[in-house]
Amino acid sequence: MIELNKIYNEDCLETMKRMEDKSVDLVLTDTPYGVNFEYNKYDDTPENLQKLVNEFMPEVLRIGKRVLITCGNGNQHLYPKPDWTLAWVISAGAGQNKCGFTCWQPILFYGKDAYRGNNMGARPDIIQKIEITKENRHPCAKPLGFWQALLLRESVKESDLIYDPFMGSGTTAVACVNLKRNYIGSEISKEYCKIAEQRIKNIEKQPSLI
Secondary structure, three states: OOOOOEEEOOOHHHHHOOOOOOOEOEEEEEOOOOOOEEOOOOEEOHHHHHHHHHHHHHHHHHHEOEEEEEOOOOOHHHOOOOOEEEEEEOOOOOOEEOOEEOOEEEEEEEEOOHHHHOOOOOOOOEEEOOOOOOOOOOOOOOOHHHHHHHHHHOOOOOOOEEEEOOOOOOHHHHHHHHHOOEEEEEOOOHHHHHHHHHHHHHHHOOOOOO
């Protein structure tokens, strides 16, 4: 009922209800932050974020063996308690907050660590990377290099299946193509789906850089 390496132009709840329990090796996503930003199809208020979290998190935890969510700084408390919180450290700073320059972002983790679970040892719980997102017509896309590093943090096999319920402009899909992982994505905006589709086509025309 679900094809691999496809992005579904629909609400992620519609996609996930067709997935079996623990059928996804890693759910990797960058959710809205609840900062009153208006996306193509979503008004990102704290109230709407709380409603969104209440609806999609039970399904994400049902289908995913492991889950990584970049949730932004400030509204982490709206999510279920994670098994651990990792950090993306940006030593040069990225924007400002009530206490000064923002030099880190939280990454909520649910599940059991892939490396320790496969007797491959332990690793740091931070990713240090300074990188600027390339222009791709999405207002909040994550940098590809960081996203690939985050994917590899909890994916140890090329056969792994990665799911992104908020695919946006397709960074998760592009990372999966580069790293030879299978992916499934959901994105409610047709415009963003078209951007993602073109990015994937562009990367598949080129020889792998990895």
